[in-house]
Amino acid sequence: MLVTAMEYQPLLHKRSESRIPTKKLFLAVCAVGIGGAFQYGYNLSIINAPTTHVHKFINDTWYSRYHSQLDADLLTLIWSVIASVFTVGGLLGTFIGGHAAAKIGRKQALLLNNVLAILAALLMGMAQPAGLFELLIVGRFLIGINAGIGMCVQPLYLGEIAPKKIRGLTSVGINIFLTVGILIGQIIGLREVLGGENSWSLLLSSCAIPALIQLLTLPYFPESPRYLLIEKKDEYKCQKALRLFYGSYHYQMEMDDIRKESNALNGEKQKKILELFFLQSVKWQLITVIVANMGQQLCGINAIYFYAQYVFTKSGIPTENIPYVTVGTGVCECITAMTCGLLIDRAGRRILIIGGYSLMALFCVILTLTLTFQDSYPWVPYFSMAAILTFILSFGLGPGGVTNTLTAELFTQSERTGAFMIGGSVNWISFFAIGMVFPFIVNGLNQYCFLFFFVICIIIAGFIYIIVPETKNKSFLNIKEDFQKLNYGHSYISSQQMEDNITQDEAM
Numbered sequence: 001m002l003v004t005a006m007e008y009q010p011l012l013h014k015r016s017e018s019r020i021p022t023k024k025l026f027l028a029v030c031a032v033g034i035g036g037a038f039q040y041g042y043n044l045s046i047i048n049a050p051t052t053h054v055h056k057f058i059n060d061t062w063y064s065r066y067h068s069q070l071d072a073d074l075l076t077l078i079w080s081v082i083a084s085v086f087t088v089g090g091l092l093g094t095f096i097g098g099h100a101a102a103k104i105g106r107k108q109a110l111l112l113n114n115v116l117a118i119l120a121a122l123l124m125g126m127a128q129p130a131g132l133f134e135l136l137i138v139g140r141f142l143i144g145i146n147a148g149i150g151m152c153v154q155p156l157y158l159g160e161i162a163p164k165k166i167r168g169l170t171s172v173g174i175n176i177f178l179t180v181g182i183l184i185g186q187i188i189g190l191r192e193v194l195g196g197e198n199s200w201s202l203l204l205s206s207c208a209i210p211a212l213i214q215l216l217t218l219p220y221f222p223e224s225p226r227y228l229l230i231e232k233k234d235e236y237k238c239q240k241a242l243r244l245f246y247g248s249y250h251y252q253m254e255m256d257d258i259r260k261e262s263n264a265l266n267g268e269k270q271k272k273i274l275e276l277f278f279l280q281s282v283k284w285q286l287i288t289v290i291v292a293n294m295g296q297q298l299c300g301i302n303a304i305y306f307y308a309q310y311v312f313t314k315s316g317i318p319t320e321n322i323p324y325v326t327v328g329t330g331v332c333e334c335i336t337a338m339t340c341g342l343l344i345d346r347a348g349r350r351i352l353i354i355g356g357y358s359l360m361a362l363f364c365v366i367l368t369l370t371l372t373f374q375d376s377y378p379w380v381p382y383f384s385m386a387a388i389l390t391f392i393l394s395f396g397l398g399p400g401g402v403t404n405t406l407t408a409e410l411f412t413q414s415e416r417t418g419a420f421m422i423g424g425s426v427n428w429i430s431f432f433a434i435g436m437v438f439p440f441i442v443n444g445l446n447q448y449c450f451l452f453f454f455v456i457c458i459i460i461a462g463f464i465y466i467i468v469p470e471t472k473n474k475s476f477l478n479i480k481e482d483f484q485k486l487n488y489g490h491s492y493i494s495s496q497q498m499e500d501n502i503t504q505d506e507a508m
Contacts, residue, residue, distance in 0.1 A: 025245045028221040029170060033177035035114055035214030036154030040147040041178040043207055045185025047083055050200035058133045082136050084435060086144035091428040093148020098421035102270050106157040107223045116146040117211035125205030143207055152424045159408030160224040161245055163254050164473055168344035171405035176337040183330035190323055230262045230413045257475055264477055268414040276418045284486040285410040288468055289423040292403045295460040297430035299360055300453030301395050304388055332389055336396030348472045349402050356398010357461035363391040364454035371447035409471045409479055
């Protein structure tokens with residue numbers, strides 16, 4: 001049967017829409033992820049393995065300098081600084097990353113960020129031979145800045161290169177790389193690999209490897225097409241980048257979408273952080289990002305890892321084997337992150353994040369009960385183990401995977417960088433705060449601390465259910481329009497209503 005030219009256009013449009021993007025897009029996601037979320041997850045994980053060996057190193061260094069034993073409280077303080085200065089660096093890195101992404105572009109910001117990782121690796125690697133534990137503090141601070149920049153700029157880049165059909169999957173790539181980074185860090189940190197007394201400095205300095213991989217691979221991929229057209233006004237480079245990502249016959253739809261956004265913004269400059277707080281048109285988007293990022297840290301996932309070792313011990317697992325069981329939890333996280341990636345563009349964002357928080361709330365109640373009766377029956381610890389694993393699975397399937405996707409989707413180009421800086425800052429501050437306050441919560445409430453996290457999970461699930469619309473398969477402009485009724489109330493007139501009013505006026 002013959003098809004006319006007029007009939008062929010929609011067929012081609014439909015075929016382009018359903019076509020899976022090129023292998024180049026997948027490779028770009030990998031090149032960005034290895035130096036971003038992977039680096040963050042890896043450095044979160046590897047610091048746990050050498051705790052005992054670093055304590056001994058600090059004690060020995062102190063004795064060789066002052067010929068006296070180090071006070072136990074001061075040792076705890078020094079170790080706490082080494083571990084927690086990472087979050088301080090991460091907070092600073094968020095602001096640096098946002099400004100760098102706007103000034104020099106997403107790709108250049110990511111490439112330059114690797115210099116910090118390599119410098120941090122050198123300092124941490126030199127600490128033991130030089131007998132200077134202070135180098136560990138400086139190194140952890142620098143790798144924290146690196147992680148902050150990566151976690152701010154990577155989702156910006158991925159959110160802007162992905163077509164709306166698989167934007168969720170591409171953005172969830174952040175969580176996949178993060179969980180893989182945690183898992184690889186757990187494996188490399190085993191005593192048989194680099195977690196031993198003579199190799200822990202190599203473990204901490206191994207963060208240079210992901211940085212070198214990104215330096216070798218990322219230059220082969222272009223800058224974000226949205227950044228090139230909307231902010232740099234370079235249509236030629238934008239088209240060239242889109243052709244590389246989607247192929248010569250399938251880039252036009254995304255090009256049209258970027259042009260629409262560029263025309264709607266009409267040369268609008270990047271919004272600064274303070275401007276966003278006073279901008280009525282993004283009020284509820286900003287509240288959503290703040291609530292979602294706070295929820296990631298305050299939902300109880302840190303408490304789960306704290307109690308995991310206690311529960312595993314009670315279940316009869318020998319202490320020396322617990323690191324291997326912990327690797328199992330890392331595998332669970334990876335599986336759920338990948339599952340979230342497969343589901344997010346089919347099921348949608350709302351059902352995953354609401355379902356994730358709801359399941360976590362349920363398992364908070366179950367954990368409270370099982371931990372209360374932990375010693376009553378021999379089978380109770382196994383229920384606690386199951387509850388811990390399912391809580392981790394629920395987190396990875398919902399909040400862990402969807403939060404960054406929401407931040408990427410709720411804002412247009414001129415607002416997105418500032419939004420990621422705000423979201424990242426809230427995440428790092430919440431991370432630091434829960435690290436400081438959590439020991440007191442546990443000491444005061446013991447296993448009943450999970451009832452506090454139960455309330456948090458229910459509140460956030462309810463907030464998302466009431467406030468946040470579904471965003472899958474929608475352009476950034478469509479998503480923004482969905483929020484305007486909330487931002488402006490009944491006084492807001494949508495673009496469709498304006499067109500209908502104009503049509504009615506012309507008819508009269």
